[in-house]
Amino acid sequence: MTTLRRRVLAAALSLTAAVGGLMVVGTAHAQAVSTGSLSFHGDSGDYISQGKSYSYATSRGDELTVSSSSGSTVSISVNAYNGDWWTLTFDAPGTQVLAPRTYSAAHRHPFNGTGPGLSLSGEGRGCNELTGSFTVSKAVFGPDGYVQAFDATFEQHCEGGNPAARGEVHISNRPPPSGAATKPSATTKPRATTASPRATTAKPRPTTASPPPATASPPPATGSPQAAAAGPHAALDSSPSATPAGGGTTAADDTDVSIVAVARNVTFSPLLLIGVGLVGLAGLLTLGLAVGVVLYVRVR
Known part of the structure; x- marks a missing residue:
């Protein structure tokens, strides 16, 4: 019963966190990735990867999108050809812009406060608590959060455990359209x-x-x-x-x-459009909390 209760709470918190994360980066503009890849693997006992390896690339027909909040937060989404879906997010401390260097002592985004944030989730699995680090090797941004290039590696641990998920992402897009400002x-x-x-x-x-x-x-x-x-x-x-x-x-x-x-x-x-989106996301957040409470009461 205790294990079932934990799973119910984890599901409710994951839904709440996902909606909250979308509300935080709601003003970011998602863009299709021209050329990119995301691959990661996990240790035995890692909840996110289930100890397996995953690899996705635009060259193999997988759809990748990227969005950024003025270069401070970069989020990559994968809608794979085989039906898999994942989201990977990097967040710089405070309002800093992500730059080539190593960010240690990262915590789960978007609950990382003024420190670096990190989150790999998907396939219905997400960490309630997360610790880890990531290294940005390349970051080129255009106006309005346009992501021209972004390369990074990462390592994350769920619930303070030793098993980890490790991976890397590579994004390459065309230069931002010059006619946008005119x-x-x-x-x-x-x-x-x-x-x-x-x-x-x-x-x-x-x-x-x-x-x-x-x-x-x-x-x-x-x-x-x-x-x-x-x-x-x-x-x-x-x-x-x-x-x-x-x-x-x-x-x-x-x-x-x-x-x-x-x-x-x-x-x-x-x-x-942004206002309608925020209202919808707020409704999803309320629904997630309500479902979590109801499930928790029933389990008890």
Whole structure:
């Protein structure tokens, strides 16, 4: 009965930890790995590996994804061709960025506090408590947590035991897209261009309104001076370009409003998705805790 109780608690804690870990790195962007591999093996008695060896690679049809929280946390997920699934996470101390060196005295992520964090779990198995270490040999990050390259080895022990799981991971991706930072400006340029024809079409309106002053002007001029007076009126007709400028300003204002609206929509959509994701994850967390409590009460 005691063993069954421990297993029930372990399952509930594993589910809770998994959901909590997803909420911590919820803002990280997962990306498909172009070229990568993950392999590990365990000692006899290691709960995670069950004393077996595992090896996965994109070259063999296995799907690997990687996500990072500004280079501080790197998480690799494996969806293998044979149906296996694993998650491996490395976390630098505090808010540091993972860099090539050895991180000792690592504890289970995401409960590692200000120290280094580590976690290998999958196939329904995870450590309640974890100690270990890992060595990062290569780490290249791009903007917004983009992982271009990441190589590391690790060793972890569950529940403070001597049996260990040991392995290594290698990630290689293309350089981050250079056009990502220029997308907003590329979007606004066509709108500014389409706004200019409005200013052009607005110009004829002041021209049609200008003849009435021309007909009212002849009384002060007599005879041939009217021809001379036509010159000033022509100048006045050309000067009202200030009036079309008002029309052009209105078009530009409309364009600015459109640009602001588009920017708000672009910003709002990811925030909405993230918010919905966090609400869903919070529901899973509550469900995991409820299931653990119910199972624990029944076992008792």
